[in-house]
Amino acid sequence: MHYWVRASSSDFGGTVPQPRSGHSAVNIGKSKVVVFGGLVDKRFLSDVVVYDIDNKLWFQPECTGNGSNGQVGPGPRAFHIAVAIDCHMFIFGGRFGSRRLGDFWVLDTDIWQWSELTSFGDLPSPRDFAAASAIGNRKIVMYGGWDGKKWLSDVYVLDTISLEWMQLPVTGSVPPPRCGHTATMVEKRLLIYGGRGGGGPIMGDLWALKGLIEEENETPGWTQLKLPGQAPSSRCGHTITSGGHYLLLFGGHGTGGWLSRYDIYYNDTIILDRLSAQWKRLPIGNEPPPARAYHSMTCLGSLYLLFGGFDGKSTFGDIWWLVPEEDPIAKRYTESPPKVLPENKDVAMENYNSQFAVKESQRESSTIVELQKKLDISVSLSRPGLQIMDELEDEEFLELASRLMGAGVFSNGQVSRIQATQVLRDHWKKSTPRSIPIKELGPLLRDYQRLIARHL
Structure with a gap:
């Protein structure tokens, strides 16, 4: 260490x-x-x-x-x-x-x-x-x-x-x-x-x-x-x-x-x-x-x-x-560990730190809990005015899902997008925190917000 x-x-x-x-x-x-x-x-x-x-x-x-x-x-x-x-x-x-x-x-x-x-x-x-x-x-x-x-x-x-x-x-x-x-x-x-x-x-x-x-x-x-x-x-x-x-x-x-x-x-x-x-x-x-x-x-x-x-x-x-x-x-x-906040935050880290704690009673056996445990973070949606973007409107999320499936573009409309979304979520569920590239943090955490919002 x-x-x-x-x-x-x-x-x-x-x-x-x-x-x-x-x-x-x-x-x-x-x-x-x-x-x-x-x-x-x-x-x-x-x-x-x-x-x-x-x-x-x-x-x-x-x-x-x-x-x-x-x-x-x-x-x-x-x-x-x-x-x-x-x-x-x-x-x-x-x-x-x-x-x-x-x-x-x-x-x-x-x-x-x-x-x-x-x-x-x-x-x-x-x-x-x-x-x-x-x-x-x-x-x-x-x-x-x-x-x-x-x-x-x-x-x-x-x-x-x-x-x-x-x-x-x-x-x-x-x-x-x-x-x-x-x-x-x-x-x-x-x-x-x-x-x-x-x-x-x-x-x-x-x-x-x-x-x-x-x-x-x-x-x-x-x-x-x-x-x-x-x-x-x-x-x-x-x-x-x-x-x-x-x-x-x-x-x-x-x-x-x-x-x-x-x-x-x-x-x-x-x-x-x-x-x-x-x-x-x-x-x-x-x-x-x-x-x-x-x-x-x-x-x-x-x-x-x-x-x-x-x-x-x-x-x-x-x-x-x-x-x-x-x-x-x-x-x-x-x-005597000091309490130090990072002096400079890039966009990905701001996304990461903007997540909040979720109620313990709602930590069920679901995709949310799996991601929560793997990333060692917790969230809550008590923040007023928090805007949740649908996954079918999240272009960066869809581009990442498309690349993971090996498809340059979606040819079969919404069905392919939904399939790609599930493939990407399964990929994250199987990943360890250290294996997730920093460029995936933004799409991952926006998707985490979506899943939390739907289960509260």
């Missing part, structure tokens, strides 16, 4: 970073986390803020080192890549305003000195929303992004000693171009997950790239992985953080489903178990942080540190710990 605990002022000294999203946060060894750049209220940032893990202290180092523009360090930006190799943090690309960047920098965190680098070879085009990971302690691999005109699917490898870029020639099938995805090196393979692709769809596919380790002498090639378990929903702007024998996915955003024009922001925590090669939901003992995307998540031993992000309306500056139940920080929650 793990617990989310919002960091308190007693957790560390110094001045915490200002709110932001689209920033980077990298681990430098086991001693510090370096936060750089980001965006808040349409203002791009270029500051460096450091968390000293041993001393539990936030501070801003006085950096030196000029670039071609004569200013210290890189210019303001967000949605760049940042990768740590030993004591060095490498920065490439990103966005400033509407302009994509293609400059290349390194920060020596021993002496806090920036250097603008002149690289060689196959230079990548300016881009933002790319993703990158370290290969051992010398090379960096970068995949995809957005150059302002098109989504990218190219793979570049940088040698941080010779400063030479090489575009990796990949044969066979390749992932669709994308941005806003994650890229994580796991042993000899690069794993990419999710992102937004050509034409705008948000994806939930997982791919592995081989051929990155010279000693293995493998021909570079992609393989799509379809792993068992409770896979995450399609999303972009999420984080995947390596910790022990699993990868931890948190947050991000996706679309609201059929006939919906809004984005849904997530606060679920899912792990990819490297030993069993399957997706799992991380057991969480309390309410997670507000949903968000374009945040940062770093691993500090057995702890995870979440900072910042954006939920479509607000930029966050809060800091959260994700800790195992035996950690002293977790005891803060288990001994």
Whole structure:
């Protein structure tokens, strides 16, 4: 069991970073986390803020080192890549305003000195929303992004000693171009997950790239992985953080489903178990942080540190710990759990929380009770003026039922609609709460209201 605990002022000294999203946060060894750049209220940032893990202290180092523009360090930006190799943090690309960047920098965190680098070879085009990971302690691999005109699917490898870029020639099938995805090196393979692709769809596919380790002498090639378990929903702007024998996915955003024009922001925590090669939901003992995307998540031993992000309306500056139940920080929650309401609610969660308690005497053996038990919620219709939509008028409900039956449209009129309605209700009765996608919550809870209204 793990617990989310919002960091308190007693957790560390110094001045915490200002709110932001689209920033980077990298681990430098086991001693510090370096936060750089980001965006808040349409203002791009270029500051460096450091968390000293041993001393539990936030501070801003006085950096030196000029670039071609004569200013210290890189210019303001967000949605760049940042990768740590030993004591060095490498920065490439990103966005400033509407302009994509293609400059290349390194920060020596021993002496806090920036250097603008002149690289060689196959230079990548300016881009933002790319993703990158370290290969051992010398090379960096970068995949995809957005150059302002098109989504990218190219793979570049940088040698941080010779400063030479090489575009990796990949044969066979390749992932669709994308941005806003994650890229994580796991042993000899690069794993990419999710992102937004050509034409705008948000994806939930997982791919592995081989051929990155010279000693293995493998021909570079992609393989799509379809792993068992409770896979995450399609999303972009999420984080995947390596910790022990699993990868931890948190947050991000996706679309609201059929006939919906809004984005849904997530606060679920899912792990990819490297030993069993399957997706799992991380057991969480309390309410997670507000949903968000374009945040940062770093691993500090057995702890995870979440900072910042954006939920479509607000930029966050809060800091959260994700800790195992035996950690002293977790005891803060288990001994005196706070009464916290979520700060930001998307439409699906508002639908969920608008349901009320039903009279105990009317909890009969019916579809209502089955759903009630499975979702662990209760409802009442005492709210005045509550409007109940008939299922044959609920377009999103009917579209979901149609897709479940494998029919694109209803060809036999009302009879087919009634049959599809029953099939969808049977599907929900057999589902566990965690297996129901968030995009189904709206139709499910509207149908729950209908059933309650008819049985009162």
